[in-house]
Amino acid sequence: MPSVLEIRWIMRPASLLVVVAAACVGEPDSSPWSVADSAGVRVVEIAVEPVALPVYASVGELEFTVGSIDGTDGPAFGDVGEVRSLPGGDVLVTESRSQTVGVYDRSGRTLARMGGRGDGPGEFRFLHVAGVAGDTLWIWDPIPQRLTPLSRSGRVWPVVTFEHELADRPGDLRRLADGGFVARTRFQPLDPLDPKYAESKVWTDSLVLRRLDAEGLEIDTIAIAAAEQLLREIWPSPTGEGDGRPVGAMLPFGTQAHWAIDSIGNSVVVDGTSGQMVLRDVRGSIRTVVRFASPPRPLPEAEVERLRRSRLDDVESSPFRPMVERVFSKELLPTAFPRVGGLLVGESGTIWVAQYATFPEEVTEWTAFAPDGEPLGRLSLPARFQAREFGEAYVLGAHTDEFGVQRVQRYRLERP
Template structure:
């Protein structure tokens, strides 16, 4: 499919020290080209198949041979071949070399598998070809931590959001590379509201329908961040100019039925019957509830820097829209995935997504992308 020459996206020239602005109108958003997703493989279609008894799948990455490595954040880590068959369990639960207690940010370089373990506070490596543990290195992440990401097969990037004088104030947050020797260089600095007050280690509960931090760091240190209240994403490629995407579409309003449902959930989780019985902090969350949903729910930076962004679905939607942009800010199109789908790995021409099946059992699907 040819790129649309008449596509209404404005790229504004700004000084080199600033971000290049990529502005998309509502008309351009609605008329974006739809990408065709062709399912080429599915693992764990049958939850009873060997190796498929996952409660959930938090990590899924493609192997060099076209197979799959999948894990729950508490383990196990399992390998499957390209035909979908279970091959073996990788590593085991424990604190020894190559073992895990938690699995976060699973990544592979050649035959070297790596992940971050929050409990053991280390990056653990494992040679998939030989089945032997590799080098592990301790990483002490900073206290003001809002997110962490594994990059380059072993470095960690921490998103540090400092405390504010008042909860919800905007502060200067940093994506910082952290090594076993301590913090090193900053990849990007962003503006982000803080949920922490100075002098307190406990986050302040946010009003109902408040946005969370929507961010990701790709394997090659490409950074993407949004405060999520509006459709605005700041992108900092490791090489090349940073850019800021703004899509001018209306936010989804919070209806009275949405508010009632959220309040009912607060009551259930607190095991009380009335709002008056809730803790003062919970009552304040309800009193200050926002009138619109956050515009963004999630985003993913793929191996080559391709960016997948999921806006908040419209009311009654049966599929989720994902907007796809190149590493340099060119709109590639949009794709539709099941509402349950989470994009886990990929590049410009393919993705892996974890998708819940009819019985809520997780499967992993590989899609080729055609334009």
């Protein structure tokens, strides 16, 4: 039986196939991308910036909104995290500040609200949605390394704990359709007290995807990539005892890796700086590599200053302020914008890649790719709307107005 990704390729609109074929055969130099084979790996090279690709879809009717200012006409969201569609049309919304999970219908009525900040059963410190299976919501908390199944009605099922030690503690977890998992870990834990970190050093973190079985036993490593760049320092202990404490700050406009996975385990990893995208099958074998040949957008000094002011305002009276100032030193700043600011995989395997923006709420430009890596075209979203999920004919996400009020919204997607 073909995988989800293969089904999506078979069902691609014939008109798109005709256009690509005509460009490749009749006018080989006119296509904005080319496809080649390298040792059995498809290589897709894109010659233009994503904004120069044809329009794949446009935003249509606002289908529904969940949320209100004061809670009288729906929930008053504090800090929307993940948003997921549930079978039957309801919506799952997590809130980062309160560490809660809510289930709402399309009219905004609260059907269930569970969780809360803490260490007790059904409470969380840093929750992530690991998956949805029927009426069960799987919530992963990397701080206690605990997987909590919840029912849509709010019942807490027995917590799942893995008895097998992984190479490193998973920071994120995704549940697959077969009951197994993919864990996001690091390649090598950092020893912050190592003498080589006694002075400021730039540390490139790693992103490692590991396949686990239903009991949490590691089956295989399916991907390794460079991830965030951080300035690491060892600060003296506040009490004057011990070896000191490690601190870190992400470099502005620095390297970052994005990853996504479909329900059966096909994975996508994107280098945020270069935009290179690597598609792997469930065994971790590389199927496709997507590259950009065009130069990245230059990074203006005014944009650096805008981000610098914002970060300094966040740490106005914090001891971290001098470190934030150090990460904006000229020798640590790139000369170009990163290419990618987000990654999502749609329900049928379509890959959605966001163009980088200085602040997450400013991300509006997305590019759709077929499951084989060929670009389908671009999509522009409304301002201040952050996409959280793409369906075949909709986009679901969170809108933040000029007063900071958040609402969950779903728009119809219309295709030419």
